[in-house]
Each structure stands twice: as structure tokens, then as C-alpha cells.
Amino acid sequence: MGRGLGLLLVLLLVASSLSCLVSGLRPITAKTVWFTECDNTVETRDNVTDSNGVLCSREKMNYETGCCDAFGGQAGDCSRCKANECCDRYEHCVSCCMGSDKTEGYMKNPETFKVVRHPETGRFDTKWDYCTGQCRTTPMSTIFENMYKDLFHYCYGQYPMPQQTVVQLPREVKVTLGLRGQSCKATCESSGMRCAPQYFEAINLCEIVTEHLQFKCKYCKIGRSGPAANSGGPVVQSIANAGQLFDGICYQEKKIQNFDCDTEVTEAFNRVCPCT
Template sequence: MMNPGLPLLPWIVCVAFTFCAYFPGHVAGIRKDISLSAPIMCRSTVQGRHLISDDNGYICSALSINPWSQCCPRTGSRYSCQGCKLDLQCCNSYEYCVSCCLDPSRTKEADVLKLKVAKPVTSGTYRNIFDFCMGRCRHSSASVVHENAYASDFHHCFLVQQNSSGSVESDSGPRLPGINISIGRRGESCSSVCRAKGQSCVPSRLSALNKCEM
């Protein structure tokens, strides 16, 4: 007796072959036009609660900074000197001082990398211009009077000066910010001269005058 399923075998084989012809084997390929760029990461100031400046010179609000890259939006202000006295290179805001200081037209990286972080001879030098700007824009002893008050609202400074030998030296701001210089008679004390003009003597600033650094 003939098996009724045998005549169907050629059709099954044919259909299977035709089905496979429409679906070719695995095809592999490599795209060579894809390049993965390195992610942009920034260093930023962390001193203020409201403003932040990154190491590219952009300044933004603390809420608008990218939490992953720590970069300010590129649509914000760059190298902004808002609230700064450019003749003194001093600002009334730390973040704007850093942003203004990072401007290559105001601060030369080749100059600041030669400067020491502190006065002792064992102190190292700044690693980059961002470290310099962050360090110099913080107020120092030269920006306060009576050890508990600022001499001026513009106490964030990044001034770089040249000394008599031609080498650069940094200064945290004007020598006597907010101080009026009065000349007294020989033998007259600082307190009596200032009291006569309704002012008070600041002994901590006499050393700068005596060294003729003005």
C-alpha cells in the first residue's frame, strides 16, 4: 500500500528551499565612519552658592551647570568681567574674578606658570592658569583691615606685576585698597595724623609705605 504522505515530499523540500532563498545567511560588516569623541569634562569653582565659573572661562548659575561634566552652558558669558575694576584687576565677586582672569588677553599662561603658590622658597608653582586664577582671586591678608573687615568691596584680585628685574610677580590686589595716605610732620605718630582728619591709623599697612612699594 502506498504511503499517502510520499507524493507531498518533493513539494515540502521545494517550499523549504524557496523559503531559505529569500533569507540569506548572516551578513557581518564594520562601519568605519563612526568616531567616538572623548567626553568634555570641566573643572569648576565650588566656593559660591549661586554662581560657578568653569576652567573654560564660562560663568553660570549653580543650577544650570551640567552635573555630569561640571561645565557651564556654552550659551553663557565667557571671560566676563562684570563687577570688576579692570585698572586694578579686582572684582567684587569671586566667580567673575576667575572668569575675567582666565581671559588670555589679560593673563598670560606663560607668566603665571612661573609664579610660586606662596612666598616660602619651598613653595611650588601653579600647574595651570585655572589654578592660578582660583588661588589669586581668593582674598588674602592684603585685602582686609583690622583683621576682620575688607578694605574694599573689590577684594578679589588677580593682578600680575613685573618687578625691577623684569620677572613677573603676582599681587592679590592694590597695595593699599581703600586706604587714604596722609603725610604727617617728623616725629608725629600715625594715630595723631589720622585722628586729626577723622580717620584711624592702620599699622599693618605701614610696612608697604616704608618699603616704598607704592
């Protein structure tokens, strides 16, 4: 009798553990927890944003409906967001996104996918799906693959790219795009400047190319081999079918010892040059 009861308790514990595991694999939304009316950013700590776009403190959230109190929250709260549609808090990003009149247009764009550049991931079904998905940080939010570009790295724009605040160039350095095949020496001289090789390492980043040249990189690659290798520094390759969001491919020079002002590249590439 005692052994049978003990076995029953063990089975119940196992079943409970499996149930929790399966539940943990599902997205945390009103459909998978106890809320009856609203989805919300249930995983955020101090504040939440509900699926009406209202942001409130947890004390002002109705734990039955999942909605923020009508008099205790703020709809479309962009108070912690920049003009570039990036915020320093996830829940503020979602709220600002839900209140933006641009969001519907972003969703309808044929090149908007659940993961940027990956059409196989599908499209967002609702405004809430878009805002909660797009506001999450992505590799485009980081630099050197291990740190955020900016404190404001939760972005809801169609091209969610935070401002790059980690690497700051001296004011006298002008990042200049050469003509196809042109060396950096010729590029800088054509603008009445000189190539400054000591700054090649600082500009050898796809983020610098995007920030200073407004060249949007569809892919960021290391020029290890092929025609982009040994280019003397970073180069870009414009491609016709890059789409509305991108201009082409960016290549970073792999070897510091290859940085050089005089190197000419093939006609397929444009050098990115530090001029002073």
C-alpha cells in the same frame, strides 16, 4: 542573626563616614566629584565658572560635564571687577582671570608662587590652578587682621592687593617719605609743609604706606625692639634683594606715645611722615 546584621550596618556606616571625611580633605574639583569634562568653582552658591573661563548661573551648568552651557554663560566675565584686577565675587574673579591676556605672564614670573612670598609652596601648574588659587582671599586682603580692605577683595593679579578703602585721610594730609635718617619735621619743611603729629596714628599702617607711597612691603612688622623701635612713627627699610614685587620692609610704631615729629632714625630707615 539579628546582632550580626546590626554589626554589619554599623561597619558600613563607619566606612561611609570615613570615606566622606577623606573625600572632604581633597580639593573639590571635577576629579573628586562626578563631572566628566570641566572643573568648576563648585563651592560658589549662585553662579559658577568652569575651567574654560565661562561664568553662568547654576541653572545653566551641565551637571554631568561640569561645564557651563555654551549659550547660557559669559567667557572672561569681568563685569564685577575693577581695573586693579580685584572683584567682589570669587567666581567673577576666576572668569576674568581666565580671560585675561596677562595671566600667562603672571604665571611665568619666577616670583609667582601658590602663596605670595613663600617659594616653598610651589608654582601653579595650569592657568585654571592659578586663577582659582590666586582669587582666594589672603592676609593681604585684610586690614587690622579682622576686616576686608575693600568689597572687591578677590584679586587675580601677580601681587593681589585690593584697594584700601577703610582708612581715608583728609585731603590736606600728604604722606611723605623722608630721606634716610631724616626726621619728619625736616622732611615736611623741605617740601614747604609742616609735620602734623595728630595724623601719625592714621598713617601707622603698612597699607597706608603702600597706597600713598607706592612702597610695596615685603613684610609688615611692629617695631617692638631693635633699631626700628621708638622711631617716632612708621618707617620703611629698603632692601636690595626684595625682588620685583617688593621694595623692602615696613615697620609700624608700637607705642602711640612715641609718635613724634623730631625723632631722627638710623641711616638704615626712612620715616613716613604726615605733612600738611
